[in-house]
Amino acid sequence: AAGGAQLASSPATVFRIRLKQPPASLKYKMRVPELCRNFSAVAWCGKLNAIACASETCARIPSSNSSPPFWIPIHILNPERPTECSVFNVRADSPRDFVQFIEWSPTSCPRSLLVANFHGRITIWTQPTKGPVNLVRDSSSWQCEHEWRQDLSVVTKWLSGISPYRWLPANSSTSNLKTFEEKFLTQHPQNSAGWPNMLCVCSVFSSGSVQLHWSQWPPQNSAQPRWFSTSKGLLGAGPSGIMAADAIITESGALHVAGVPLVNPSTVVVWEVMPGLGNGIQATAKINATSPLPPSLNPPSWSGFAPLAAYLFSLQDYLVSEAAQTRKQIDNEITEAASIHCCPVSNFSAYVSPEAAAQSATTTTWGSGVTSVAFDPTRGGGVITVVIVE
Structure with a gap:
């Protein structure tokens, strides 16, 4: 309840x-x-x-x-x-x-x-189907x-925005008087324009980096789906990497990654994945030297979306239109089409006994400490659940 x-x-x-x-x-x-x-x-x-x-x-x-x-x-x-x-x-x-x-x-x-x-x-x-998207x-x-x-990952998952609807509390005074549809559909929708309904896969690698793969959006019904991928963005978890991680799209449309550094298994660090190389450096796509500069990090054509999603779409449209103008055939996947970087936004310590932490640090194995971390998918990145093994 x-x-x-x-x-x-x-x-x-x-x-x-x-x-x-x-x-x-x-x-x-x-x-x-x-x-x-x-x-x-x-x-x-x-x-x-x-x-x-x-x-x-x-x-x-x-x-x-x-x-x-x-x-x-x-x-x-x-x-x-x-x-x-x-x-x-x-x-x-x-x-x-x-x-x-x-x-x-x-x-x-x-x-x-x-x-x-x-x-x-x-x-x-x-x-496979030749009919509309909603066809059974x-x-x-x-x-x-x-x-x-890809390399060895600790999590590979779909990314999705926050659901625009909320369920009624189970102990609500009017809960028993409503039908199944009323409990769900009467809730006021919340704007989730930060992240669109696209197919996007996030992989967090044990080496301490993150990478995105996404399908062309909006989807093209008449063409073979084209996929794009970013370069790997370093989390900054130390040379030993991470032992557990999870990723989520927040209510503002930002991508947050929670990870447990292997060198400090009692600490959970949360990073935000952002477009570009960091430190104000402009990200560049894999294009030829004669092409004009790719779009900026804040493209106006995708207003209403989070900066990361807008940048991915802007580069996607740029590469597709560039290929159409030059009449060049491009592959069904364009790898490392965009650069990303990660910035820590918060961290906290979970309780691990000193003996267990010392043993885990000396053996550098998947031993005692925070062995699993997960965002609550209904709270937009505001709640994190951890599993501690001693």
Whole structure:
């Protein structure tokens, strides 16, 4: 219950998913081992009411000539329709590879599934359709829209703005008198113009840097989706990097990253990711020497957006229009199209006993200290939850 007297809450719903092995596989004539029925990552899509489950271990097709010949099954199932489970495979780089992060795109964005392997293979999966965006798609058909490689990350996730609506408190005097729709739709919308409804992935690496990948926005229905990426922005967490991190878009549209430096596992530092190289240096895109200067850090054509989002869109439009004017074919991904830098905005210390902190500092392992940090997605970066292990 939120606010006021605490009320007895109902137990949370827990899904127990069990995959049944078919009697025979006519395609590969192989039996999926029992271990493949455990999952390394699970994500629920509220808009589709579907659960994406990544098998814990790799499988191998004996007759496959691909290199490497390993793949990880991704199961898409609806708890209300358990017999309609669909499966597609993501490539793995070794028998020990596994899906580290899996997440559905924000509800306000086109439906996509982010799959991040431990070895740094990132894939974006979508459902092909030739109709409008809101067309109901076949949940059994999936295709890989985009893929890139990256370093070892502590978090890879979608970025989304603050939801424009709020739920009524559970202990509200009028809560029981309202229908499901009234509880949600009667709330006054809040302006979230700082960050648009675009597909954007944020990766925070264990080395202590952050990088963004985003799809062209607004999306072009008639063309293959084009992706862009920024250069890596250093967080400044020390030479040892960070051991845990999370990222969120605040109510003002700024991108904040919370991280735990490995050299000081009892401290949580919050950085803001900003456009440019820092210290007033103008950021430049990867363009040829004959092109004019790229747009400024505060482009007027994207007023109403946060500086970071406006700068990304300004560079995106600049590169696309430049290619159209010169009639040059550009790739589906433009890497390091923009530069970013990070500035610390706050920090706090979580309680860790001196003995545990000293042991963690001497062993430099993933031991005692703050082992996990997460922003509250409903509070716009104002609340951080940490997990301490001693």
